[in-house]
Amino acid sequence: MTLLSVRMAQARILSRFQPVETETLPLNQCMGRVLAASIISSDLPFFDNSSADGFAVVASDLAGVSEAKPRTLQVIADIPAGTDPSVKIGRGEAARIMTGAPIPAGADAVIMVEDTDFDHRGPGVEAPKQVKVMKAVRSGENIRTRGMDVRKGEKVLLAGQPLRPQDLGMLAMLGVANVDVFRKPRAALISSGDELLSVEAPLEAGKIRDTNTYTLSALILEAGSEVISLGIAPDRLDVIKAHFDRAVDLGADLLVSSAGVSVGAHDFIKDVVETDGTLDFWRVNMRPGKPLAFGEYRRVPFVGLPGNPVSAFVGFEVFVRPVLERLGGISAEEAARAADRRKVRVELEEAVESDGRESYLRAVVEQRAGGLSARLTGHQGSGNLLSLVQANALLIIPAGVKSLAIGAQVDAWIL
Ligand code: AMP
Numbered sequence: 001m002t003l004l005s006v007r008m009a010q011a012r013i014l015s016r017f018q019p020v021e022t023e024t025l026p027l028n029q030c031m032g033r034v035l036a037a038s039i040i041s042s043d044l045p046f047f048d049n050s051s052a053d054g055f056a057v058v059a060s061d062l063a064g065v066s067e068a069k070p071r072t073l074q075v076i077a078d079i080p081a082g083t084d085p086s087v088k089i090g091r092g093e094a095a096r097i098m099t100g101a102p103i104p105a106g107a108d109a110v111i112m113v114e115d116t117d118f119d120h121r122g123p124g125v126e127a128p129k130q131v132k133v134m135k136a137v138r139s140g141e142n143i144r145t146r147g148m149d150v151r152k153g154e155k156v157l158l159a160g161q162p163l164r165p166q167d168l169g170m171l172a173m174l175g176v177a178n179v180d181v182f183r184k185p186r187a188a189l190i191s192s193g194d195e196l197l198s199v200e201a202p203l204e205a206g207k208i209r210d211t212n213t214y215t216l217s218a219l220i221l222e223a224g225s226e227v228i229s230l231g232i233a234p235d236r237l238d239v240i241k242a243h244f245d246r247a248v249d250l251g252a253d254l255l256v257s258s259a260g261v262s263v264g265a266h267d268f269i270k271d272v273v274e275t276d277g278t279l280d281f282w283r284v285n286m287r288p289g290k291p292l293a294f295g296e297y298r299r300v301p302f303v304g305l306p307g308n309p310v311s312a313f314v315g316f317e318v319f320v321r322p323v324l325e326r327l328g329g330i331s332a333e334e335a336a337r338a339a340d341r342r343k344v345r346v347e348l349e350e351a352v353e354s355d356g357r358e359s360y361l362r363a364v365v366e367q368r369a370g371g372l373s374a375r376l377t378g379h380q381g382s383g384n385l386l387s388l389v390q391a392n393a394l395l396i397i398p399a400g401v402k403s404l405a406i407g408a409q410v411d412a413w414i415l
């Protein structure tokens with residue numbers, strides 16, 4: 001077994017994945033989904049419209065007008081938002097207009113209601129017959145012109161980008177009621193070990209509760225995928241195999257297991273996968289979580305995470321999250337940056353020892369006067385889940401580094 005760098009292991013795994021197929025969904029189901037085709041805009045706004053409540057006017061009518069020298073205009077129309085005015089504004093004329101209403105022909109500016117003598121602004125108030133204007137306007141003032149935000153033909157959203165709330169708004173603005181997106185990847189989860197009890201079961205001597213199913217399910221959901229939860233399999237080849245088969249039959253895009261991939265006497269995952277697939281065992285130069293299994297079973301990719309709860313968590317973040325992003329339609333380059341996107345630079349508040357592996361240490365990162373600073377949350381044993389519960393970040397100590405002094409700068413992942 002060779003010792004692989006974290007980067008190498010990540011890259012090898014990612015290179016084996018392609019996005020799942022796409023589907024067309026109603027817009028209100030698209031939050032977080034990855035866009036399958038770029039969106040080309042029409043002109044936005046669609047038509048010239050008013051950005052203020054006031055009066056549409058001919059700007060040149062108001063040249064030299066001021067509080068001391070007002071000018072009275074004839075109000076010939078009332079244009080609420082949502083109407084399509086047919087009037088034409090001539091010299092000495094105006095139309096009352098509301099924000100978002102189309103600018104009528106002939107008008108080239110809007111004077112705000114505040115700059116007139118018309119101060120009846122409540123709902124239901126009829127337009128006046130005449131209005132006295134106290135201020136000059138530039139041609140174009142308070143008008144949002146057609147295409148001023150976006151020009152027709154511009155790409156406003158790109159294939160491969162996850163949709164955020166504001167993106168959904170943009171799709172609505174453009175009338176895209178049904179959107180081509182990648183479907184959610186399906187990740188099957190299996191916890192293995194004779195010692196594992198479900199959370200409902202009373203504790204028995206020598207047993208522990210299956211922790212990883214809950215942590216990993218939540219991580220998968222948070223990453224935008226669906227979970228096929230297979231539950232606990234005891235350390236028996238036939239039962240583990242039955243679980244794997246069920247996952248494949250349910251259409252899993254990825255099989256994820258925790259535990260059973262070290263060299264223990266009861267670690268059967270490897271044997272199961274090899275009954276109908278291939279498996280590589282890697283020693284990754286990282287802490288926690290050195291043993292990592294990667295392969296495929298019945299043509300479905302498989303990642304075997306270590307069993308210790310903190311190792312399983314870190315292993316997911318380092319290796320599985322990028323895969324789920326890739327499966328869900330994110331580009332390979334961008335998925336490889338999944339980790340970097342959450343990185344910040346922090347200063348150590350205490351000296352830190354490491355063992356030369358790339359280490360992910362649980363820490364609290366806080367904003368201090370001089371910037372972000374970090375301290376560890378207790379002992380770094382890979383079974384110590386509380387230290388992860390109390391952490392809001394993982395410090396990343398690079399490979400080859402064995403100690404860092406107070407004040408040293410390191411990368412941290414905000415959790
Ligand atoms: P293994 O990889 O099977 O050697 O397991 C490593 C450690 O992780 C052992 O202490 C297991 O009891 C523990 N472990 C394995 N699976 C789970 C799980 N699902 N939840 C909590 N701890 C686990």
Ligand code: MG
Nearest residue numbers: 192193259260
């Ligand atoms: Mg075990």
